[in-house]
Amino acid sequence: MSRAPKARVPKVRISRTPTLDRVFMHDLVLDAEIGVYTNEKGVTQRVRFSVDVDVKPAKGALGDDIAQAFDYDTIIHGIKTILGRCHIHLVETVAEQIAEHCLAHPRAARVRVRVEKLDKEPGAVGVEIVRAKGRA
Template sequence: MSEMQNKAQGEGRILDRIFVRNLVLPIAIGVYDEEQGVTQKVGFTIEAEVAAGVSPKGDNIEEVPSYDDLANAVKNIVAAGHINLVETLAARIAERCLADKRIVRVLVRIEKLERGPDAVGVEIVRSRPT
């Protein structure tokens, strides 16, 4: 069970979630000299909690946020060009996801897959201001 699931259930509410896991893209990211002018493989996991009552009542995609929306948020942000910090990238993705009023909380995990012996990165959780 993810941290978001534990917290939501601990607060007495159960929210639906949509997610994208293990999306890997070659992107331009990093502050070090060896990271300039090259791309590196970066893994993304996004989990978004959907506001209570949001459901596809008419079985139409327009009625709910979609995992395609999450993946496209990542792709559009990284397509804009080089980003120095993984933290900046994570914050931009979270902000883009929360722009959809139907999403109330989002977890963004970013892993640089070509740095160090294992993946390194950041994970952030952001909520819609109440």
């Protein structure tokens, strides 16, 4: 009896992509002074924010210490601070500012920001951006 040839097992390549954890805040709805049109000036609109931040794992154990973590309250506080500064014309502007705020954290590597105006049309309209450290 002849034996069947051995099947070749493909070599598995190990990814060189760095390991990242994710901190997120989804579906935060706030009143915001946002919009470029005359009817959007001097009034607030409901705006929904969702943010995902990929963070480098902590070096060593966090020891259950909030000061060592990238806290989702950092995202929420940043959004509220940005909205409190002045009237914003474009959702793209607020999305960029939120991304910059998140990426300023030393452990943050990449961020996805979604900003949706809820009162413009039936449903939601908005923008989603992805930014990473080291990219334009």
